[in-house]
Amino acid sequence: AQSVTQPDIHITVSEGASLELRCNYSYGATPYLFWYVQSPGQGLQLLLKYFSGDTLVQGIKGFEAEFKRSQSSFNLRKPSVHWSDAAEYFCAVARDAGNMLTFGGGTRLMVKP
């Protein structure tokens, strides 16, 4: 069965600093990988997705993620964090092109002024 681990439950960064959120997955074949963001009281918004091809994918709001098969990782990065990026971030993996998602436990990001 597929699984997703987000090792960091909480992360605090200063505004303007760089950010990396970790995601490790367990799946036998080539996975479909996603990052979602959730603001308080809201649903989940898709940041980016990886299906195949270039292992560095660009998303919305200046985020990017890199798929590393050898490390079973799909880490999310942003070069300069803004206060509005404070939210909870979820990594997810799917067998198919978006169906049957398995989510990690989430990482809550706090941004210091």
Add this chain to the structure above:
Amino acid sequence: DAGITQSPRHKVTETGTPVTLRCHQTENHRYMYWYRQDPGHGLRLIHYSYGVKDTDKGEVSDGYSVSRSKTEDFLLTLESATSSQTSVYFCAISGDRPSQPQHFGDGTRLSIL
């Protein structure tokens, strides 16, 4: 935003009562999903539907049933609510193609006393 409406947005009820949550979509997507979100667990799939009258169980389906009589509506029912079903419930939809990953509603906060 994807056209997904969840109702009600908030509900408080008592143990042993039946509860039905509704998800309505205007995107004509084939797939619909119900998740629950609990701290530390991310989102976990309860049930999903791959067409009218076609549904299947997810990871945490015990105590829940679903129905889909029309493409646009997917109902989640708790036949006899228990306190362990206190959670935030999210509906999601997706199409068939890789370019159509899951999009989420704004959630229903359900409290069972």
